Amino acid sequence: MEYMLMLHVNEAGWPELTKAQREQGMAAYKAYTEALAKAGVLKGNNRLASSATATTVRIANGKAQVLDGPYSESKEQIGGYYLIDVPDLDAAISWAQKCPGASHGVVEIRAIPAMWG
Numbered sequence: 001m002e003y004m005l006m007l008h009v010n011e012a013g014w015p016e017l018t019k020a021q022r023e024q025g026m027a028a029y030k031a032y033t034e035a036l037a038k039a040g041v042l043k044g045n046n047r048l049a050s051s052a053t054a055t056t057v058r059i060a061n062g063k064a065q066v067l068d069g070p071y072s073e074s075k076e077q078i079g080g081y082y083l084i085d086v087p088d089l090d091a092a093i094s095w096a097q098k099c100p101g102a103s104h105g106v107v108e109i110r111a112i113p114a115m116w117g
Contacts, residue, residue, distance in 0.1 A: 002043065002085050002112040003092040007101035009079040011050055028100040036084060036095065044083040051077040076105055083112075 017025065036042035056067045082099070086092050089111070096107040 001088060001092075002083060003089075004110045004112055005082040005084060005092070005096050005099060006078050006108040006110065007080045007082075007099065007105060008076040008108060009101060009105035011077050011079065013104070025100065032098060032100055033082075035098070036082065041084045041086050041091075041095065042082065043085050045081060047080040048078060079105070 014022070033042065033045060036045075052069065054069055056069065058065050079101070082095075084092065084095055086095065089109070092109050096102060096109050099107045101107050
């Protein structure tokens with residue numbers, strides 16, 4: 001079963017870290033990514049650009065509304081994701097607990113059901 005691990009973080013916290021803290025954080029994510037790959041469960045992952053660069057599109061009264069900025073204002077933003085393929089939710093939870101993002105934010109887990117099945 002595929003699961004999306006969405007990393008909710010406070011974007012404002014990153015610039016406040018020292019260079020050494022940022023390097024340590026990046027090393028932790030690199031090690032986590034390598035562990036997922038070595039276990040054969042990693043299907044994809046990436047960081048996301050700042051939520052300030054987001055564009056939101058919605059249809060209202062049959063017309064597209066294109067807005068700059070994120071869909072909602074919140075303390076934490078989705079900063080990245082991991083797409084994993086594991087047997088069940090318990091396995092996804094186990095991997096989410098090991099994610100560095102869980103120690104300074106939230107890792108939201110969502111199952112990805114078969115689209116047409």
